[in-house]
Amino acid sequence: MSDLLRVATAGSVDDGKSTLIGRLLHDSKNVFADQFDAVEAASKRRGLDAADLALLTDGLRAEREQGITIDVAYRYFATPRRTFVLADTPGHVQYTRNMVTGASTADVAVVLVDARHGLVEQSHRHAAVAALLGVGHVVLAVNKMDLVGFSEEVYDRIVADFDVLAAELGLRSVTAIPVSALHGDNVVEPSAKFGWYAGQTLLDHLETVPVPPRGGAVGARLPVQLVIRPRSAEHPDYRAYAGRIAAGTLRVGDEIVVLPSGRRSTVAGIDTHDGSLDAASTGRSVSVRLTDDVDVSRGDLIAAAPDAPEPVKQLTGRVCILAERQVRAGDRFRLRAGTREVRAIVGAVADRLDVTTLKREDTDALVLNDIGDVTLRLAEPVAVDPYALSRGTGSFLLIDESTGATVAAGMVEQPAAV
16 A cells, blocks of 8 residues: 655745646546546636646635635545645745645645746745744745746756755755646656756655654654443443554553553553554554553543653743734633643743744734744643654644634643643
């Protein structure tokens, strides 16, 4: 079975993100005939001579009318070598929050740049968001090369500029690829127009780039979602703790600790719908049985004993504001980390990050699409890891207590022990 690669595309408005994804889908034979017919019909109604492949991803009526991407459009396709989930994220600055959403689970970020304009403000912003969210690999796709005569000099200049930006951001894995999404040059099939380019096509690269380990640099982490106790005649004493493994690998016989209580036990069995397993890794939904009858509830974290995190009642986190409201010191929220929810209060707003200059600015409030550092005080202890070590157990949400709306997505920078 082919492995799964999650890809987020980003770039400035009109850089061709939707067209690139449409080209990938079409040229890799992942578009149904009726879908393509609908795109052709819509293109003709707009007075176009050829099918506008961007319409394969621009699904909202407002997007089709404006010719821009507003929401995050997810598309799934497969080749004989790999399965892909593509997130087409918006280019407008006011939709930075959607870029955060699309990139938060991505293994690879494809940052598009218009060859005519080079790096622009949004190029800096999207590269910075990819770095902040710990995306493992970045592809610089220099698009619309047909409009600069497939110039090697133009391409080299843009790549050199991006290399400087990547070094400033700490992006360690970057691959540059020249393409023309409109005509399909170097997207799925190599093009003779790039006689000076000896690298892979975009699809070849996406099919072969190593998938970064999704579990992070920590031991097993299982946020408990449900306690299973059927109490049936067939299973009178069965007790298991169900959830999705957020990090690492859990094995039968492993010593674990239940957090925040600190109770210890050993894994007696790992059950799934398809039968029992000896081990389960990041992303697998399982039910875990323990050798001891310990108190475990929804919201607890089952963690590998050797490197279990210390529960905290205060943490510093970097947040992206997702709602039309300000976040200030003294504001109260519910913090959701994994399956656990606790009341939280903003102790301080430390600063705001200017993602174009990478400078931190003093501020007393964060607003929609802002990214900044805050200190949070928690009513109850929560077990979290630094985001740099584990995306799965180092992220959290801030939720409005009265409306239930998600106000901010956050990344743990520094937990403070109870």
